[in-house]
Amino acid sequence: VALVAFRERTAELVLAPTDRPERVHRVLSDLALGGTTPLGPALALARRTLERGQARFDGGEVLVVVSDGRGNVGEAPGRAAVVAEIERHARALGARAGLVPLLLDATEEGGDERPARRLADALGATRVELWRAGGDGAVEQARRLLAGRGRARST
Numbered sequence: 001v002a003l004v005a006f007r008e009r010t011a012e013l014v015l016a017p018t019d020r021p022e023r024v025h026r027v028l029s030d031l032a033l034g035g036t037t038p039l040g041p042a043l044a045l046a047r048r049t050l051e052r053g054q055a056r057f058d059g060g061e062v063l064v065v066v067s068d069g070r071g072n073v074g075e076a077p078g079r080a081a082v083v084a085e086i087e088r089h090a091r092a093l094g095a096r097a098g099l100v101p102l103l104l105d106a107t108e109e110g111g112d113e114r115p116a117r118r119l120a121d122a123l124g125a126t127r128v129e130l131w132r133a134g135g136d137g138a139v140e141q142a143r144r145l146l147a148g149r150g151r152a153r154s155t
Contacts (some may be wrong), residue, residue, distance in 0.1 A: 002049050003027055008037040008040035009073050013045060017053045039071025039119075040085035047093050062100045063093060065123065068107040069115030090122035101125035123142075 001024050003015035015027045043065075050061055074082040094101060101123040105116040109131040120127035 002053070003031075004042050004046050004049065005008045005031055006038050006045075007032065009036060009038055011038055011042035011045045013049055017049070036073045037071045038071070038073045039066075039067060040074040040089050042081065043086065043089035043093055047089065047096070050093075050096060050099070052100055061098065062102065063123070063125075064102045064104060065106045065119070065125070066106055067116070067119065068105065068111070069103075069117070069119035086119065094122060094124035103127045105129045107131070117154075 001015070001019070002013065002017040003024070005012055005014045014031065018024065046063060046065075050063070052059075069086075071082055071086045072079075074085040076082075076085070087113060093099065103116065103120040103123060103125040105113065105120070105127050107113050107116050107129070113129075116127065119125075
């Protein structure tokens with residue numbers, strides 16, 4: 001598992017690839033939330049992290065993205081540029097051979113699902129609506145989907 005966190009104007013690799021659950025739990029417990037959403041840079045960092053880890057893992061990686069698809073800051077200013085950047089990075093990730101992408105859609109119940117649907121399409125990901133599945137249900141759906149598909153990586 002590797003974790004990329006994104007908030008304010010940056011994306012950061014907060015946990016390098018590891019197979020130690022206690023490290024994952026500690027990092028997730030301390031993760032700061034809120035602020036702006038640099039989703040494009042986070043997807044780019046996830047791709048670089050996967051590429052660097054290629055020698056350590058034998059393919060079949062799983063990419064788990066938890067997002068509502070609403071990035072609002074990026075490399076260039078303006079909404080259209082941010083949306084194009086997200087799509088570009090998502091398509092590059094989705095084109096990675098052997099990658100199994102999963103989007104845990106954080107859109108609130110009754111909210112606009114279009115950004116999350118666009119993100120899932122660009123990633124080629126299965127989309128699980130968190131509000132519908134609930135926490136335990138989403139985890140169970142992810143387990144069923146990913147069973148036997150390789151090592152899980154989170155973003």
